[in-house]
Amino acid sequence: MVEYRPQSSHWGVFRAAARSGGVDVLPDPHDPEPSALLRNIPAAVRPDARVTVPHVRRRWLERGPGADDARGADEHVPVSWERALDLVAGELDRVRREHGNRAIYGGSYGWASAGRFHHAQSQVHRFLNCVGGYTRSVNTYSLGASPVVLRHVLGDDSAIYSPTTLGVLAEHTELFVCFGGIPLKNAQVSSGGISRHETGGLLRAARSRGARFVLVGPLRDDVEAELGARWLAPVPGTDTALMLALAHVLLDEGLHDEEFLRRYCVGADVFADYVLGRSDGVAKDPAWAERICQVPAAEIAGLAREMARSRALISLSWSLQRAPRGEQPIWAGVALACLLGQIGLPGGGFGHGYGAMGGIGTGVLPYPVPTLPQGANPVPDFIPVARVADMLLHPGEEFDYDGQRLTYPDVRLVYWSGGNPFHHHQDLTRLRRAFARAETVVVHDPFWTATTRHADVVLPATTALERDDIGAARLDPALVAMHRVVEPVGQARDDYRMFTGLAERLGVAAEFTEGRDERAWLEHLYETWRAALDPRHRPEADFARFWRDGRLDLPDRVTEHVVYADFRADPDAHPLGTPSGRIELHSGTVASFGYPDCPGHPVWLPPEDGPEPLHLVANNPATRLHSQLDHGDRSAESKVRGREPVRINPVDAAARGIRDGDVVRLRNARGSCLAGARISDAVRPGVVQLATGAWFDPSAPDVATCVHGNPNVLTTDTGTSRLAQGCTGQLARVELERHTGPVPPVRAHDGDPALG
Known part of the structure; x- marks a missing residue:
């Protein structure tokens, strides 16, 4: 009899069974719209593309550590696990003794598994902290600009992961203005797992109630056809100019909410002077925007008036800020919502990231989920995550970040687990040059990706199907017992076992493992989490029952939430975390940095386009x-x-x-x-x-x-x-x-x- 075991992934909860040569995958019957991406999962355990034994790059093995342009083209030779771990431990020890721990870059991107114990980012950071720390990264490739600018404008970045919930929008929003769309292809996935794909159904419920949708973006299918969106297709990268023109209409025609600006904002006068052209002599009116965006001025003006007479939600996709001057459309979108005066009202205001991940806007748990402690990193050095090539190519060079003047550390050893920078990073020719400069690159990965091909030491990692774990996410209402489905492919090992072997060689095994094996850690994480919960939320099931049942439905998920409702009700009792306690349409802090590419309020900064058509x-x-x-x-x-x-x-x-x-x-x-x-x-x-x-x-x-x-x-x-x-x-x-x-x-x- 075939035994199907519970599993979780970033693209859905499922059940899987081993079969000859692979696995069978069945979607969770409780999921209203299971993702077709589950069909990719059987490839995880196929031997093609898998790293099945440890490998070392030949020239590194023969010549020792050092910069080498042959990375990515050189032959890799198989070695035993003992030799591979000895080489990695010896190199870690050499680098930290000769150059200090800031010369170790702990690269990981966190998407390798929905499991909370075998979470590659947590494992590599915990291990490196045990051996003295590492240079870290901040922010993400998906969200680099938004968290930084929103902390200055709104005091924190909570609007990203805890926006007004889609259930509230489905009931109250009359007009969705979707800058960059709400692409349901992205809502198939969610970090930490997703047991119910709800975004599409909630948007269709809004449409059925009579909500209207406007898509502002170059791709018509970034809002699904069933929603009947009106399509405005500006030139890519010109959303800020379009938003400023919408703001101009509201201000010029007196359609803005003066009382909201007075009570809840600072800097509205500075922003208005810029939009109306009083500060620079250029009115940002629809005719001005038409020349930039190639959207007819009449359509821009008509949309502004429609927004003013509707309960309107300004939806800002994550894609808007993944471009030059990406801070500007996010800040301008918030400013536009302020002019409408609907922030804090059900169905109004703005949202950032609906459709970016499946869990955004569907609900959030009011308590944490089990996670592996990473310990403290004593090394203060960090880089914004997208600046890794700059760091490797320009050690010692100064750079600006959020008002700070920082210096790129001289990294000698790159340790990567659970990510593929040759997917996330830009200008891969330049990234190859950057990887060539390192003295040693160590990578844990199940597959021969471009990153493993550029590594000096490649340690074969298991996939989620080859180990036990706990799947959980703050945006999802299920805790999943992820049962091993198949034995490890080849000689693959999980990250915990690899790091335990390294920790033993470096004398920190007790600190890293705390005396626990995989099963003991899973029970410890679950029971520690359960004991720390408020009794109102605490599940009755102990670990043994949870593991036997395979799933725990988590209570009290917040599905009816209006972001900034408390602030709107009483801005003095519930101030924002900005210096003024209000929404900062002009930030004196940002202005004081003196950055021409990000001044103190939203502005239109023309892109530095290349000659290609x-x-x-x-x-x-x-x-x-x-x-x-x-x-x-x-x-x-x-x-x-x-x-x-x-x-x-x-x-x-x-x-x-x-x-x-x-x-x-x-x-x-x-x-x-x-x-x-x-x-x-x-x-x-x-x-x-x-x-x-x-x-x-x-x-x-x-x-x-x-x-x-x-x-x-x-x-x-x-x-x-x-x-x-x-x-x-x-x-x-x-x-x-x-x-x-x-x-x-x-x-x-x-x-x-x-x-x-």
């Missing part, structure tokens, strides 16, 4: 999470002749002689890639869309920088501004042409460690 939108994929399981069935079936699909408007395709299904080449000054053409009128003319996540494949550099379709060979490795230094990978300028030469094979998934 097309705008590239490099957004999240619909067929996988980031680059995870790119070789899975759901991801593979979307490819065109084995390559990532690029969508092109029919007008642009015809002008270039491109037909649906052609292999095409995208290029600019930074690099080039091959992709498969898909012709679609859902893409604005002058725009091409190529999702991120195709595994970087530089195996035919004479043809293209990447032959698989990774857009990060085209995007720019620059920060959003000196304020946040966030990722700018959403947009680039490119040319696109039909590829007429021989088409090289895609080798990214073939398991060969040396690609080129």
